[in-house]
Amino acid sequence: MKQISTRFSIAVHILSVIALSSNDCTGDFIAGSVNTNPVIIRRIMGMLKKAGLLEVRPGIGGATLRKSPEEITLLDIYRAVNVTEENQLFRIHEDPNIQCPVGRNIESVLQSELREAQAAMEQRLAHTTLSQLKAKFE
Amino acid sequence: MKQISTRFSIAVHILSVIALSSNDCTGDFIAGSVNTNPVIIRRIMGMLKKAGLLEVRPGIGGATLRKSPEEITLLDIYRAVNVTEENQLFRIHEDPNIQCPVGRNIESVLQSELREAQAAMEQRLAHTTLSQLKAKFE
């Protein structure tokens, strides 16, 4: 990788706009705020919908939160846009030589270490809610 | 990104092999343990050398650690193979619309949140030393 996809930051942007505005936000309107193509927004809104965070109204337009901002954490959003494969942040090289003591054990040794590092990051994300972010925009 | 590159796990593999074996480890030998092309190994060893973790002997072959295994953490290795741009794990979309309260503030609000999430992960990586890993291979 180089970095975690902007899908995540755009998803946070989308939910923040929806949480803040009283009137209905269409994909085109949000695209104007994010400054990108509306299809990008709809794609990400589709993921947020699939994750149960958003209710989108086809035809009429706009979307509303399906949970209160207090109940939506950055981790929920992060997971919704599934930025990493199989929810694994770190990738480990495959098929090491099992003749070698290192090659034989590297995967399990690293798996447990990296899982914990990833968990530390995710716990920090889970610590912040959309409602806290909302307060910073007002 | 999809996931963090295998450069990191391969770098850990390389240093573990060197830390464990008494005799000199050539790039070809390590490539055999990792089960990949020797050039991949040399490239990563070059990064570890540049980071001051490794001393490589051109011509004669082999490499030795430049710090004791107690002093080398997973974070040192992670940083050495500079797996992310500018050491920033998360990417944030650019040029949001500054007319919008969200667009105007999203970058700074997210920057501080994501920096902390990344820091939490890195602290966990800094917590584990090569010497601890070494013990798990023996």
Place this chain on the structure above:
DNA sequence: ATGGTTGTAACTGTTTTTGTTATAACCTTA
């Protein structure tokens, strides 16, 4: 001088990301 090694450049195929165009399906309202 030879042979094994490291250091690098150049190239390839694959995958991911971001953005785009196009089109079908949806729903209000006039």
Place this chain on the structure above:
DNA sequence: TAAGGTTATAACAAAAACAGTTACAACCAT
């Protein structure tokens, strides 16, 4: 019912990153 704005989604393209490969120069003990 027709029109107009909207969501849903497929298909495509350009750019970047990754892992691997070939090739070759530079290095050094014997």
